[in-house]
Amino acid sequence: MPSFVVNGIKKALLEVQDYFKFLGQIARGLTSRPVYFRDIVEQFEDIGLGSLTVVLLTGTFTGMVLALQSGITLDKFGARSMVGQLVSASMVKELGPVLTALMVTGRVGSGIAAELGSMMVTDQISALRALGTDPVRKLVVPRVLAGIIMVPILTIIADAVGMVGAWLITTTQLKVAGSVFWNSVVMGLYIQDVWMGIIKPFFLGFVLVTIACHVGLRTSGGTQGVGRATTNAVVGGSVAVLIMDFFVTKLLISLMY
Amino acid sequence: MALTEREQAMLEPRPITESDDAVIVFDEVSLAFDEKVILDRVSFQLLAGRMKIILGGSGVGKSTVLKLILGLLKPDGGQILVNGRRVDDLDEEHYMVVRDDLGMVFQDGALFDSLTVRENVGYKLFEETDIPIEQVDGRVKEVLGFVGLDEYFLRMPSELSGGQRRRVAIARALAARPKILLYDEPTTGLDPITAVTIDDEIIKLRDLEEVSALLVTHQLRDAFYVASHEAVKEGGTIKCVPASPEKLAETTFVMLKDSRVLFEGTLPELRAATDPYLQSFLS
Ligand SMILES: Nc1ncnc2c1ncn2[C@@H]1O[C@H](COP(=O)(O)OP(=O)(O)OP(=O)(O)O)[C@@H](O)[C@H]1O
Ligand SMILES: [Mg+2]
Numbered sequence: 001m002p003s004f005v006v007n008g009i010k011k012a013l014l015e016v017q018d019y020f021k022f023l024g025q026i027a028r029g030l031t032s033r034p035v036y037f038r039d040i041v042e043q044f045e046d047i048g049l050g051s052l053t054v055v056l057l058t059g060t061f062t063g064m065v066l067a068l069q070s071g072i073t074l075d076k077f078g079a080r081s082m083v084g085q086l087v088s089a090s091m092v093k094e095l096g097p098v099l100t101a102l103m104v105t106g107r108v109g110s111g112i113a114a115e116l117g118s119m120m121v122t123d124q125i126s127a128l129r130a131l132g133t134d135p136v137r138k139l140v141v142p143r144v145l146a147g148i149i150m151v152p153i154l155t156i157i158a159d160a161v162g163m164v165g166a167w168l169i170t171t172t173q174l175k176v177a178g179s180v181f182w183n184s185v186v187m188g189l190y191i192q193d194v195w196m197g198i199i200k201p202f203f204l205g206f207v208l209v210t211i212a213c214h215v216g217l218r219t220s221g222g223t224q225g226v227g228r229a230t231t232n233a234v235v236g237g238s239v240a241v242l243i244m245d246f247f248v249t250k251l252l253i254s255l256m257y
Numbered sequence: 258m259a260l261t262e263r264e265q266a267m268l269e270p271r272p273i274t275e276s277d278d279a280v281i282v283f284d285e286v287s288l289a290f291d292e293k294v295i296l297d298r299v300s301f302q303l304l305a306g307r308m309k310i311i312l313g314g315s316g317v318g319k320s321t322v323l324k325l326i327l328g329l330l331k332p333d334g335g336q337i338l339v340n341g342r343r344v345d346d347l348d349e350e351h352y353m354v355v356r357d358d359l360g361m362v363f364q365d366g367a368l369f370d371s372l373t374v375r376e377n378v379g380y381k382l383f384e385e386t387d388i389p390i391e392q393v394d395g396r397v398k399e400v401l402g403f404v405g406l407d408e409y410f411l412r413m414p415s416e417l418s419g420g421q422r423r424r425v426a427i428a429r430a431l432a433a434r435p436k437i438l439l440y441d442e443p444t445t446g447l448d449p450i451t452a453v454t455i456d457d458e459i460i461k462l463r464d465l466e467e468v469s470a471l472l473v474t475h476q477l478r479d480a481f482y483v484a485s486h487e488a489v490k491e492g493g494t495i496k497c498v499p500a501s502p503e504k505l506a507e508t509t510f511v512m513l514k515d516s517r518v519l520f521e522g523t524l525p526e527l528r529a530a531t532d533p534y535l536q537s538f539l540s
Contacts, residue, residue, distance in 0.1 A: 059435055122365065122367060123363045124368075124370070126327075126329050127368075127369070128328070128369075129328075129349075130356055130361045131356070132353050132385045133380075133383070133384060134270065134350075138384075
């Protein structure tokens with residue numbers, strides 16, 4: 001093997017090892033004192049409320065486009081009345097969690113990496129440590145908590161507005177009665193689907209926030225480094241969200257279905 | 258609620274002790290980043306209540322020395338002692354106790370830009386102790402008054418000038434009454450007049466509060482000013498006057514070059530030095 005490939009693999013493995021060490025630190029921060037309550041509240045607000053607009057928009061338009069597309073497909077089978085079923089199944093199980101997580105990665109992940117990254121290059125992280133504060137407890141733990149609680153909540157909101165968007169299109173464009181649509185929505189959902197739709201975003205929120213924090217806290221190289229960290233957090237976070245989604249889905253299917 | 262012993266120590270002036278114990282010891286400390294050797298068996302000591310000024314060109318490792326003392330970096334070899342306790346092998350959690358004794362003024366300040374001046378200066382007392390808010394605010398006002406910035410209580414760091422930021426950084430380092438202060442280029446990049454006001458504060462802390470200090474700088478003018486002046490109380494006011502010979506001997510210089518200690522001694526000794534590099538550095 002050429003040496004740059006070997007070196008690349010080595011570097012990647014070291015990075016992964018580092019990431020797992022970081023997860024260990026987070027676990028310790030989550031389970032012992034001191035806890036910085038004010039920062040936790042702040043992050044819940046920042047990550048939750050801050051992402052609401054973008055999640056509402058993506059949810060609604062995804063639901064609308066799903067209804068349009070399913071309408072065309074179902075017309076081939078003369079089954080237009082089943083639009084609701086298709087929309088609810090794909091929205092709740094897959095698109096709601098994944099799209100929400102991706103949007104949060106774009107908005108929150110980049111913000112976290114930029115903020116922690118610039119604190120890193122201006123010695124503010126060193127200053128925190130010099131003043132007796134563990135940056136993981138003070139900065140990372142609140143963001144991780146906000147991520148794992150707020151991403152599921154945002155996902156439920158995206159699912160809900162997606163359904164409303166689909167209803168709007170189904171009744172106005174596809175001329176299906178509202179009651180028929182909602183009946184079909186309920187028929188399309190099994191309890192396992194709902195569980196899957198709620199459990200998955202918990203994991204997605206965790207990876208996207210921890211990756212952004214990890215990347216942010218490893219920033220070096222001045223302003224340029226902050227730019228790089230921000231890009232890496234979004235790219236790394238998005239890819240990780242999709243990979244995590246696959247594995248958690250696989251695990252949940254084997255456990256629940 | 259009663260304050261703990263640790264919290265008491267942060268609020269009350271310490272009795273001045275006349276011990277000559279070393280508060281910081283560097284014993285053959287080495288450090289390399291990857292292949293690049295930064296420090297090669299560097300040794301020096303800082304005695305209680307004294308000041309040591311670390312000189313050296315850009316990039317020789319002056320900031321690195323301070324970061325090693327704070328435990329932000331770990332040495333590859335040698336020993337570091339703070340207040341008689343070996344610290345180079347401590348883990349992050351145990352280091353937090355050591356840092357209670359240390360106040361650091363970072364190069365460029367490193368103020369938290371999302372917090373106000375008040376929250377910056379009182380950070381440690383607000384976040385890491387249970388001292389009541391009113392008492393913390395009292396202390397914050399006191400140290401801000403000391404650096405002449407009482408009116409800037411509620412400003413954000415972005416609304417301050419470079420010199421003001423540096424003074425806030427000094428106030429933040431002072432707030433929890435550390436026994437040892439570490440200054441990293443506190444006057445670099447400031448105009449001479451602002452620099453002298455900061456130098457005066459550094460002198461006052463050394464002479465009137467008996468804080469031990471390491472001062473890192475490559476601004477010779479400030480280094481010489483700080484070494485050659487002392488603070489005296491005259492009536493109600495504090496003045497900085499030319500130092501007596503005894504006082505002059507209490508501040509020593511360390512010159513770093515090529516990862517080693519090139520010179521160690523007092524200001525008169527430094528002026529008399531014949532080493533060609535020293536002479537070119539001084540001229
Ligand atoms: N994290 C790091 N990784 C690699 N090299 C570093 C790192 N930090 C510092 N260095 C290198 O170590 C050397 C010493 O850095 P240091 O910041 O201690 O210099 P300095 O004496 O404080 O310089 P200045 O007067 O410019 O502040 C420099 O050459 C720098 O390039
Ligand atoms: Mg420096």
